[in-house]
Amino acid sequence: MEKLAVFDFDKTLTTKDTTLIIAKYFTVKTKRYIRYVNFLFWGVLYKLRIASNKKVKNELLKIINGTDRETIYKLVERLYDVGIKPILRESTVKEIVEYKKRGYRTVLLSAQFDFIVKEVFKRLMFDTYIATRTDLDKFEVNGDVFEGKKKAEAIKLLFDDIDYENSIAFADNKRKDVYLGEVVKNIIWVE
Numbered sequence: 001m002e003k004l005a006v007f008d009f010d011k012t013l014t015t016k017d018t019t020l021i022i023a024k025y026f027t028v029k030t031k032r033y034i035r036y037v038n039f040l041f042w043g044v045l046y047k048l049r050i051a052s053n054k055k056v057k058n059e060l061l062k063i064i065n066g067t068d069r070e071t072i073y074k075l076v077e078r079l080y081d082v083g084i085k086p087i088l089r090e091s092t093v094k095e096i097v098e099y100k101k102r103g104y105r106t107v108l109l110s111a112q113f114d115f116i117v118k119e120v121f122k123r124l125m126f127d128t129y130i131a132t133r134t135d136l137d138k139f140e141v142n143g144d145v146f147e148g149k150k151k152a153e154a155i156k157l158l159f160d161d162i163d164y165e166n167s168i169a170f171a172d173n174k175r176k177d178v179y180l181g182e183v184v185k186n187i188i189w190v191e
Contacts, residue, residue, distance in 0.1 A: 001163040004184060005099035007092065009110035009117060011172040012190045014087045018112060021083045026063045029075055035063045053111065053145045057132065065139040072136060080119045092170060092190060096124060111147040130154045152179040
């Protein structure tokens with residue numbers, strides 16, 4: 001049976017949440033400042049638990065609405081270099097390498113957009129990634145935002161014949177990521 005080493009993205013693999021970094025970067029590159037202000041408004045409502053994470057993510061996608069895929073992918077490559085790479089948690093990156101050497105299947109898990117997480121997946125050579133699916137034709141979230149229970153459900157759905165008792169997860173949010181412990185029995189809390 002295969003063992004998993006699951007790594008949460010925001011505030012686990014990175015030292016901070018990347019949502020604002022992504023929004024600011026896309027805003028500067030597209031010059032859509034009014035859409036950014038609208039995104040911030042919905043972000044405040046989310047923090048107040050009035051709006052859903054999906055609504056906020058859809059508002060963020062409006063910043064790049066109308067941008068062709070090739071341009072988006074180039075923006076994401078550059079975003080990784082200037083916005084994500086500088087905030088990677090070096091100790092967690094070392095853990096990825098170590099668990100790969102030990103034969104674990106490495107999984108990058110995030111509520112962030114799939115087209116952004118895919119770039120991190122490629123650069124850090126994860127085996128698999130699970131992220132919030134986006135429709136870049138409609139510029140909206142396609143399905144669920146992978147947070148809380150949804151992360152645990154996605155792992156159970158995606159993987160068969162896993163030694164969950166000896167698998168491990170790295171996560172930061174004891175309130176939202178606690179559900180991972182129902183699947184992957186060993187959690188290391190990153191602070």
